[in-house]
Amino acid sequence: MSPSDPDVRVVLVTAPDAEVASGLARALVDERLAACANLVPTVRSIYRWEGALQEDDEVLLVIKTTAAKTPALSERVKALHPYDLPEVLALPAAGGSEAYLDWVRSEVAP
DSSP: OOTTSTTEEEEEEEESSHHHHHHHHHHHHHTTSOSEEEEEEEEEEEEEETTEEEEEEEEEEEEEEETTTHHHHHHHHHHHOSSSSOOOEEEEOOSSOHHHHHHHHHHTOO
16 A cells, blocks of 8 residues: 555544543544544534534544544444534545555554
8 A cells, every 4th residue: 555545534523621532532543443433522513403503612533543443433423422413524545644544554453
Protein backbone atom coordinates (compact mmCIF):
# COMPACT_ATOMS: atom_id res chain seq x y z
CA MET A 1 0.00 0.00 0.00
CA SER A 2 1.11 3.56 -0.58
CA PRO A 3 0.13 6.84 1.09
CA SER A 4 -1.98 7.71 -1.94
CA ASP A 5 -3.98 4.47 -1.59
CA PRO A 6 -7.21 5.50 0.14
CA ASP A 7 -7.66 2.29 2.12
CA VAL A 8 -7.29 4.27 5.38
CA ARG A 9 -10.36 6.16 6.54
CA VAL A 10 -10.91 9.10 8.84
CA VAL A 11 -14.31 8.68 10.48
CA LEU A 12 -16.11 11.59 12.09
CA VAL A 13 -18.56 10.91 14.93
CA THR A 14 -20.16 13.43 17.27
CA ALA A 15 -21.14 12.59 20.84
CA PRO A 16 -23.20 14.47 23.43
CA ASP A 17 -20.39 14.70 25.99
CA ALA A 18 -16.85 13.66 26.87
CA GLU A 19 -17.94 10.58 28.81
CA VAL A 20 -19.83 9.11 25.86
CA ALA A 21 -17.05 10.08 23.44
CA SER A 22 -14.41 8.46 25.61
CA GLY A 23 -16.46 5.28 25.97
CA LEU A 24 -16.94 5.05 22.21
CA ALA A 25 -13.25 5.69 21.52
CA ARG A 26 -12.07 3.13 24.06
CA ALA A 27 -14.44 0.45 22.75
CA LEU A 28 -13.49 1.00 19.11
CA VAL A 29 -9.74 0.94 19.81
CA ASP A 30 -10.00 -1.97 22.26
CA GLU A 31 -11.99 -4.00 19.73
CA ARG A 32 -9.40 -3.14 17.01
CA LEU A 33 -12.01 -1.44 14.87
CA ALA A 34 -9.92 1.74 15.08
CA ALA A 35 -6.24 2.46 15.50
CA CYS A 36 -6.82 5.81 17.16
CA ALA A 37 -9.56 8.24 18.10
CA ASN A 38 -8.97 11.90 18.88
CA LEU A 39 -11.56 13.68 21.01
CA VAL A 40 -12.13 17.33 20.15
CA PRO A 41 -14.08 18.94 22.99
CA THR A 42 -16.86 21.46 22.62
CA VAL A 43 -17.75 21.69 18.99
CA ARG A 44 -20.96 23.62 18.35
CA SER A 45 -23.39 21.76 16.10
CA ILE A 46 -26.29 23.52 14.39
CA TYR A 47 -28.67 21.25 12.51
CA ARG A 48 -32.30 20.54 11.72
CA TRP A 49 -33.83 17.57 13.51
CA GLU A 50 -37.46 16.50 13.27
CA GLY A 51 -38.35 19.82 11.64
CA ALA A 52 -36.80 22.06 14.29
CA LEU A 53 -33.54 23.96 14.33
CA GLN A 54 -31.20 22.54 16.99
CA GLU A 55 -27.99 23.89 18.49
CA ASP A 56 -25.86 21.75 20.80
CA ASP A 57 -22.37 21.51 22.24
CA GLU A 58 -20.90 18.14 21.33
CA VAL A 59 -17.57 16.30 21.33
CA LEU A 60 -16.12 15.35 17.94
CA LEU A 61 -14.34 12.03 17.54
CA VAL A 62 -11.79 11.84 14.72
CA ILE A 63 -11.27 8.12 14.25
CA LYS A 64 -8.65 6.39 12.09
CA THR A 65 -9.41 2.97 10.62
CA THR A 66 -9.34 1.08 7.32
CA ALA A 67 -11.94 0.80 4.57
CA ALA A 68 -12.39 -2.87 5.45
CA LYS A 69 -13.18 -2.09 9.10
CA THR A 70 -15.44 0.90 8.41
CA PRO A 71 -18.75 -1.04 8.15
CA ALA A 72 -18.13 -2.88 11.44
CA LEU A 73 -17.02 0.35 13.11
CA SER A 74 -20.18 2.09 11.91
CA GLU A 75 -22.39 -0.71 13.26
CA ARG A 76 -20.57 -0.67 16.60
CA VAL A 77 -21.01 3.11 16.91
CA LYS A 78 -24.74 2.71 16.20
CA ALA A 79 -25.00 -0.02 18.86
CA LEU A 80 -23.17 1.98 21.56
CA HIS A 81 -24.30 5.53 20.78
CA PRO A 82 -27.15 7.20 22.70
CA TYR A 83 -28.40 9.16 19.65
CA ASP A 84 -31.20 7.74 17.49
CA LEU A 85 -29.17 8.69 14.41
CA PRO A 86 -25.47 9.08 15.23
CA GLU A 87 -23.20 10.86 12.78
CA VAL A 88 -20.79 8.43 11.14
CA LEU A 89 -18.96 9.94 8.16
CA ALA A 90 -16.03 8.05 6.66
CA LEU A 91 -13.59 10.01 4.51
CA PRO A 92 -10.68 8.54 2.53
CA ALA A 93 -7.27 9.45 3.93
CA ALA A 94 -5.46 10.07 0.67
CA GLY A 95 -1.84 10.93 1.23
CA GLY A 96 -0.04 11.54 4.47
CA SER A 97 2.76 9.83 6.28
CA GLU A 98 3.26 6.34 4.90
CA ALA A 99 4.59 5.18 8.27
CA TYR A 100 1.47 6.49 10.04
CA LEU A 101 -0.88 4.91 7.49
CA ASP A 102 0.98 1.61 7.89
CA TRP A 103 0.54 1.89 11.66
CA VAL A 104 -3.22 2.42 11.25
CA ARG A 105 -3.42 -0.64 9.02
CA SER A 106 -1.44 -2.79 11.45
CA GLU A 107 -3.51 -1.75 14.48
CA VAL A 108 -6.83 -2.73 12.91
CA ALA A 109 -5.53 -5.84 11.11
CA PRO A 110 -7.57 -8.99 11.73
